[in-house]
Each structure stands twice: as C-alpha cells, then as structure tokens.
Amino acid sequence: MALSVCGLSGPARRAYDWLRETQRADGSWPKRTEAGRVTDAAAESNQTAYVAVGTWHEYQLTGDTAFLAGMWPVVRRAIGFVLDLQLPRGEIVWKRSADGTPAGFALLTGCSSTYQSLVCAARLARLAGDPQPRWEQAARRLGHVVACHPGAFADKSRFSMDWYYPVLAGPVRSCRPSGAGWEAGVETAGTLVPVRLREQPAAGRDFEFTVLDPPCFGPDGTRVSRPEEVPT
Numbered sequence: 617m618a619l620s621v622c623g624l625s626g627p628a629r630r631a632y633d634w635l636r637e638t639q640r641a642d643g644s645w646p647k648r649t650e651a652g653r654v655t656d657a658a659a660e661s662n663q664t665a666y667v668a669v670g671t672w673h674e675y676q677l678t679g680d681t682a683f684l685a686g687m688w689p690v691v692r693r694a695i696g697f698v699l700d701l702q703l704p705r706g707e708i709v710w711k712r713s714a715d716g717t718p719a720g721f722a723l724l725t726g727c728s729s730t731y732q733s734l735v736c737a738a739r740l741a742r743l744a745g746d747p748q749p750r751w752e753q754a755a756r757r758l759g760h761v762v763a764c765h766p767g768a769f770a771d772k773s774r775f776s777m778d779w780y781y782p783v784l785a786g787p788v789r790s791c792r793p794s795g796a797g798w799e800a801g802v803e804t805a806g807t808l809v810p811v812r813l814r815e816q817p818a819a820g821r822d823f824e825f826t827v828l829d830p831p832c833f834g835p836d837g838t839r840v841s842r843p844e845e846v847p848t
Contacts, residue, residue: 617669617670617673617674619631620673620674620677620678621677625678628674629683632670632671632674632683632687635667635687635690636686636687636690639690639693639694640659642659642693642697643664643693643694643695643696643697643698644659644664644694644697644712645659645663645664646658646659647659647660647663647711656714657714658711658712658713658714659697659711659712660710660711660726661697661698661701661708661709661710661711661712661726661730662708662710662723662725662726662727662729662730662733664694664697664698665694665695665698665729665730665733665734665737666729666733667687667690667691667694667733668691668694668695668733668734668736668737668740669732669733669736671683671684671687671688671690671691671736671740672736672737672739672740674687675740675743684740684743684744685744687740688740688744688746691737691740692741692746692748695733695734695737695748695751697712698730698733698734699750699751699754701718702754702757702758703722705757705761705765705768706754706757706758706760706761706765706768707722707727707758707761707762707765707768707769708722708726708727708730708758709721709722710722710723710726710727721769721770722768722769722770723769723770723772724762724766724769724770724772724778724781724782725772725775725777725778725781727758727761727762727769728762728781728782728784728785728787729781729785730758731755731758731759731762731785731787732785734751734752734754734755734758735755737751738751738752738755758787759787760787762782762785762787763782763787
C-alpha cells in the first residue's frame with residue numbers, strides 16, 4: 617500500500633503477485649518468511665485478512681478491474697480461513713498454529729484490524745459480482761464485540777495499539793469524557809450509535825452503557841432519524 621501511494625506501482629504489483637503465488641491451500645500465509653524460507657508456519661488471522669484492505673486500496677487508487685479480478689479468488693480464500701476462526705460471540709481467534717490448532721484467545725488490536733478487512737472484503741465481493749452476506753454479518757458481529765465487549769480479548773492494554781486500533785479501524789468512532797462519565801460513538805449492526813458509559817472502557821472486561829439516541833428503522837430496513845418518520 618505504501619509503495620502504491622509513493623507511485624511505485626511496479627514493485628507494488630510484484631508484492632501482490634507474491635501474495636497470489638505463496639498463498640497456501642487453506643487461504644493463509646505463513647506468519648514469518650525470511651529470504652524465501654518459512655521460519656514460522658503458523659498463520660495470524662489479522663495478517664491473512666489484511667489482503668482485502670490492500671486489494672481495496674489498490675483498486676481505489678487505480679480503478680484497475682483486471683487487478684481486482686485477479687485478486688478476488690485470493691481474497692475469498694483468505695477470508696474463508698479467517699472466518700473459520702470466528703467464535704460464537706463474534707471475536708476471531710488471533711492465529712492457527714502450524715499443526716492446525718487455533719489459539720485459545722483473541723486480541724483486541726488484531727480483531728479491530730480484521731473488522732476493517734471484512735468491511736473491505738464485503739465491498740470487493742459486491743464489485744466482483746459475488747456478494748457475501750455472511751461476511752457482512754461476521755463484520756457486524758465482530759464490530760459489536762470490539763466496541764462493547766472488551767472482556768472478550770486477552771488483556772494487552774499495556775500496548776498502545778489496544779487503545780487506538782478500535783478507533784482507527786472503525787468499530788469505535790470516538791470516546792471522550794462527558795460530565796461524570798464518558799461518551800462514545802459505537803458502530804454496531806452497521807449503524808453508528810452514540811452511547812454514555814459510567815467509566816472509561818478498559819481492556820479485559822465488559823462495560824455497561826446507555827444508548828443516547830436509539831436508531832430507528834423503516835419497514836424497508838433503512839435508517840430514519842426520528843420515530844415519526846417511520847411510515848405506518
């Protein structure tokens with residue numbers, strides 16, 4: 617992505633060629649490859665999913681539909697691998713070991729990044745003429761658990777990425793002091809909802825919140841700003 621932004625389109629495309637050539641049958645890539653040699657054969661869910669962000673970014677920069685068509689099977693296999701690691705509550709386990717065993721926990725930073733990847737993957741699916749409603753549902757579930765259930769994740773709050781990635785990747789749009797508590801903008805079910813919390817969110821535990829402006833929807837599923845706008 618950085619190569620493309622800097623105008624180095626040739627090296628950028630060779631990187632995408634490498635992704636196509638080295639993707640494994642299960643849709644993943646090794647966690648670490650050095651000088652063409654795999655040094656860690658495990659696969660991380662957020663790294664695997666991120667090919668969707670890169671593909672979406674490159675398409676947005678170039679409008680190259682041939683590139684999109686060539687990368688679509690890669691993205692589809694990658695997202696299949698990732699969603700096999702999604703747990704019933706919505707979080708996605710952070711890696712699968714070389715022997716195929718999934719890790720026993722999820723990471724807030726990794727799942728925040730994967731949320732953005734799933735959003736991009738769903739957009740790519742529609743462009744490719746192959747809509748994936750399951751991916752959209754998975755993204756909504758993941759976004760909700762990132763925004764509202766920090767207790768679902770291993771406590772890595774000593775690392776700064778756990779503080780800013782939920783905002784950077786989109787599930788949490790803001791969090792600021794407000795009176796005796798905190799206000800935040802939470803994206804859940806594809807809708808940005810303002811909420812008030814009694815205390816600042818912290819990794820490792822769930823929290824209670826009050827919805828300040830409950831969303832209202834019309835019969836066709838579109839959001840309306842006020843209940844009186846819903847047709848009867």
